[in-house]
Amino acid sequence: MLMNLFKFKGGVKPPTNKTQSLGLSIAQAPLPSKLVVPLHQSIGGTPRPVVQAGDKVLKGQLIGEADGWISAAVHAPTSGTVLEVAMHVQPHPSGLDAMCVVIEPDGKDEWIARQPVDYQALTPEQVRERLQQAGVVGLGGAVFPTHGKLTASKTVPMDELVINGAECEPFITCDDLLMRERAEEVVRGIGVFRDLLQPKKVLIGIEDNKPEAAAAMRAAVDALGEPFLVVQVPTLYPAGGAKQLIRVLTGKEVPASKRSTDLGVQCFNVATAYTAWRAIAHGEPVVSRLVTVTGNVGEPRNYEVLIGTPMGELLQLAQPQPDTDGIVMGGPMMGFLVPDAKVPVVKATNCLIAHSERLFPPKAPEMPCIRCGACAQACPHELQPFEMYWFSRAKNFGKTQEYHIFDCIECGCCSFVCPSRIPLVQYFRFAKSEIWARERDKNAAEGAKARFEFKQLRDEREKAEKAEKLAKAAAAQAAKKAAEAAAAAAAEASPTAPDSAAAATQVPASAATVEATATPAVDAEKEAKKAAIAAAMARAKAQREAVQPKNTEQLSAVQQREQAEIEARRQAAHLTDPAQAEPAAPASEKTD
Template sequence: MNEVKLWDFHGGIHPPERKALSNRTPIQPTPLPARLILPLGQHIGAPAEPIVAVGERVLKGQPIAAASGRVSAPLHAPTSGTVGFIGLQPYPHVSGMLAPAIVIDSDGLDEWTTREPCADYRSLEPALLLERIRLAGISGLGGAGFPTAMKLTARPQEKIHTLIINGAECEPYITADDRLMRERAAELVVGIEILAWLIQPEQVLIGIEDNKPEAIAAVRTAIGERPFSLRVLPTKYPSGGEKQLVEILTGQQVPSGGLPADIGMLCQNVGTCVAIHDAVLLGRPLISRIVTLTGEALARPMNVEALLGTPVSELLAFAGLDETRMDRLIMGGPMMGLTLPSLDAPLIKTSNCLLAPTRSELPPPPPALPCIRCGACADVCPASLLPQQLHFFTLGQEHEQLKAHNLFDCIECGACAYVCPSSLPLVQYYRAAKAEIRELEQKQHKAEHSRRRFELRQERLRKAEEQKEAERQARAEKAARAKAVEAESASVPHQEAPSASQAAGLSDLQKRLKIEASMAQVALKKAEKQLAAHVTAELEAQVAELRAAAEAAQKALAAATAAAPAAAPAGADAALKKAKIELAMKRAELKKAEKAKADETELTRLREALAGAERNLHAAEEASDKPAPQLVRTDKRPLNEKLRTLKTELAFARADLRKLERDEAADPPALESARTRLAEAERRLAEHQSE
C-alpha cells in the first residue's frame, strides 16, 4: 500500500501498555453460566422494555426486551432457559446501584431459536438491512454503547463521505480488539462491506495502532483488493477517541459540541463491524462479546468470548482469580474504567475488559494536594481544554463557566489526572459536574414545558371566553331589538276589536297576556322543582309569589278575552302597527350608532329619521281614533343590604357544594363542611325574612 499522510492531535500521553499479559493466547470460550443477569439498560438512551414473563421458557437468540424509543436497542436471550425473575439486580456501576434486569435460569441445552441468515445482503433494500441491524440489538462495542442503527441513520443534510473503522484500542491492558482482528479479520472486512453498502461513503479508512503488528497483517490480508485504506497509527493515548482518530486520519477537527457526522464522517468499532456481520449473514443477534480478563491477580490472563449477563465473578474464576492478591476490580482499562464495588455485577454490551490488579501493580493514588497551576494537564489534554480552570469552576459549581469552557468536549480519558503532580482526581470532578448540569437542564426543560402548557391553556380559555362574550352580546342585541319592537307595539292599549285579518284569532292584547301567563307558569314550575329538591323558607316564599303572579296573569287573560272591544277600521289599525314598528327600528338604529361612536353626520341623519317616525306614529294614532297610551310604572322594592348579603352567601354555598358533589375525588370532610355551610346560610336567610 502507498504511504499516506497522518496528522496528530493535541496532547496525549504514553502510559505503560501492559498488553502482553493477555494477548498471547487465542480467544477462549467460557463455560455456560447457570444464571444470566441481563440489565435492560446496556446502551445510551432509553432502556428496553421486557416482552417476556416470569416462568416463560426462552430460546437462545429470542427477543426478551424490545426497544422503548428511537434511541434504544432490544435485548435477546444469550442461552435457552426459563425467565426466573424480572426486577432490580446488580449493575456494573461504581455506585453499586441496582437496575431493572431480566434473569434467565439456564437449562444447559443452549438451544437456538429460529434464525434468518442472509447470504446476499446486497439483495436487501437499505431500509430492511438497517432493520436487521436494529433488531439484532447491536450497540457500539468500543465506547459508550450508542445504538448502531440509530448512528447509521444520518440526517439527509449530513452526507457521510468517510467511513472510519476504529481498531486503535489505545488504552493499556485491553487487547479484545487486537485478538478479534487477528482471529476474525475476514468477518471484520465483510462487516465493513455491509456498512459501506448501507451508507455509500467515498472512502473507507481503517485505523490500527502500530503496537498490533499481527492484527495489522491479518486485516491487510483480509482486505485484499477491496478499496479500503488501512492506516497504521503511532501508539499514543487516547488515539482511539472518536474525535482524535478523525483528526489523525483526515486532519479535520470535529466542531466543539458536535459529532463526526457534522463533518460527513462516521466511526465504527471493529467489534461492532463483526457483530453486524453475524447479525446479517448468520442471523445471530448480539448475545456475547469478546472481553479481556487481565491483571496480575489472575493466574491465566486471556481474552474470552462470554455471554452477556454472565456474572463477573464466574469470568474471573475462569481466569484463575486470587482474591487475596486483588486490590480492586476495574471494568474497562486503568485510564477510563470504573471500579466495581462487588463481583455480583454481570457482563454487559459495553464491557470490554475486567482488570484485577494487585496493589503493587496499580497502587492507589496519594492524597490530593492543592493545584500548583503547573499547566501539565492542559499540555496533555487531547480536547485542547483547560483542565485546571474546569477544576476550579467545578469546585465553585459555576455551571455557566463550565459550559463556556466546553466541559462536555471532555472525553474523560484521564490524561490530565495521570500527569497531575498534585494527584487531583480531575475526571471525577468533571463527571460529577456533567451529571449536575444534565440534571439541572432536565429540570429546566420540564419547567419550561409546564410553563408553555399553562400559557397555551390560558390562551385557549381566553379565546373561549371571548367567543362566549361575543355570543352573549349578539343575543343581548337581538333580544333588545325584539323587546323594543314589542314595547312599541304594546305602548297603546288595544281596546278595539281585531281587524278583519285577525277576526278569527286573538287580539294583540290577548297575545301579550297569553305570553305573560305562559311565562309565569314556566317560572312557577321551575321554582316548584327547586323547592322539591331543597326545602327552604326563601324558596317557599318565592313559590307563593310566583303562584299569585301566575293566577293574576290567567285572570287578566280571561278578562281580556271576555271583553273584546269593537273592531277599528282595518286600514287604520294596520297603519298604526306599521308606524310603531318603524319607530322601534329607527330608535334601535340610533342606539346602535351611538354605541359604535358613529360620526356626527350619521347621528344627525338617524335622529331626523327617528323624529319623522315619531311624527308618523302620532298621525297614525290620530287616524285610528285610539286614546293616547298610558305609561304604567311598576315600583320594584329594592333589597336591603343585609338581605342581599345573605342571599349572595347562600348562592356561593350552594355553588361550592354542587362543585364538590360533581368531583368524584372530593374529600369527604370537605363535602360535609360544604353541606354545613349551606344549611347555615339557609337558616340565617330564613331568620332574617321572618323578622
C-alpha cells in the same frame, strides 16, 4: 500503500500491559448460574420488556423491544426460564438499579430459528431496521445504536469510512484478538457499512503495536478483493478516540458542535462490524461479546462471554489472586470500580481488570495545583483542565461551561500527568453531574409552571362555561314562566271568546312575545323595591323620633312662643322639612 498521517494535540504513553492477555486464543466462557440482562444497554431509550416471570425463552429470543429509533433491542443470551423482571444493580460507578430480565439457563443453549438474509437484496432502510432489531450497538465503549449512524448526510458527501481498530487503552486486547482470529468476518461487516454509506474510501486504523492484527486484516482484505486500506497509526493514548483517529487518518478536526458526518466522515469499531455481519449473514442478534479478563489474575485471557454473566463468575475463570479487592470495568484510564461483583457483563464491557493495591498502588495525597500547565499540554481536545478544575472545585459551574467542560471526553490524560496528583476527571464528572441535575430541576420547574398555568386556564374556561349555561337556563326558565303568565292573563281576559278568536291570539313565543310578557314581572319587581325603600324610610323616621330630646313638655307660655318663632324662622330658611315639623300648639292649649 503509504499515506500521509496527521497528529492530534496532546496524548500520553502509559504502560500498555497488553502482552499478558495475548498469549492464549479466544475461549468460550461457560454458562453462568444465572443471567441478569439489563434492558438499557445503549444510548437512547429503554427497551420495553416483552417477557414475564415463568416464560420459557430460547437463545436469541427478543426480551426487550426497542422503544424508539435511537434504541436497540435486547435478546435472551441462552435458553432457559425467566425468573423475574425486576430492578438490579448495574455496572456503573453510582451503583444504581435498573430494570433487568433474570434468566435461569437450562443448559441446552438452544437457539431460535435463525434467518440469514442477503442484505444486498434489501433496501438500506430494511438493513438498518434489521440491525436495530438485532441489538447491534457500538462495542468500542460508546454503545450508540449502529443503525442510527448508517445514514449519510444529505448535504455533505461521504468521503471516508474510518474503522477503529486502534484499541489504545492499556490492558485491553479483545479487539486485537478479534482481528487476529476473525478478520474475514470483520472485513465482511465493514463491507456492509460501506454499501450503506457509499464512501469514497475505507480506512482501517490499527495502532502499530498490533502488527499481527494488521497483517491478518490485510490478508482478509486481499482475500475478499476489497479496496480497503489498512493503516498502522502511532501508539499514543487516546488515539482510539473517534475524533482523534479521524484526525490522524484524514486530517479533519471535528468541532464539538458538529458530528463527523457533517465533515463527510463516519467511524465504527471493528467489533461493531463483526456483530453486524453476524446479525445479517447468520441471523444472530448480539447476545455475547469478547471480554479481556486480566490484571491481578493467574491466567489472563480473552473470553466470548454471554451478556448478563455476573462479573464475579467470569473473573473466577482467570484465577484471581487472593489479594484481589475489586473489579475494574474498562481500562485503567477510563474504567471504574464496579459496585458489586454480581453486576452483569453488558454490551459496553470490553475488559475486566482484577484490582489490587499491588497492581494499582494507592495514590499519594492530593496536593495544591501549581498551574504548571502539564494537563493542558496533554489534553487531546485542547482544553484548559486547570481552569475547569478551579471552577469545578468552587462550584462555579457557569464558568466551567465557558471553558467547554462538556467537550471533555474524560480520557484521564490530565490526571495521568498531574504532578500534584489531582483527580481532575473526578472533578469534571462532578461538575457535569451538577449541571445536568440543575438542568433537570429547571426543566421540571418549567414543566410544573406550564401545567399550573394550563390548569388555571382550564378552570377559568370551565367557570365561564358553567356561568354561561346557568344564565341560559335562567333565561329559559324566566321565558317559560312569562309565557305561562301571559297565557293565563289572556285566558282570564276573554274567558267566553270563541275558539277561533282564542286560536288567533295564540302565537308562537318569539323573542318579542317573551319580552312583552316579561313586563308585568319587571313592574312587580320595581314596586317591591319601592315598598322596601318606603319601609326603610319609615323605620329611620321612627328612630329619629325615638332619640328626640324629652325636655320640652314643661315649657312656659313664653318659652313655647320663643320655640315656635325659632321653628318658623328655620322653616323660612328651608333648614327643616315642613312636613316633618311638629305643629305648634293652639293658643288655647298654651295657657295653664
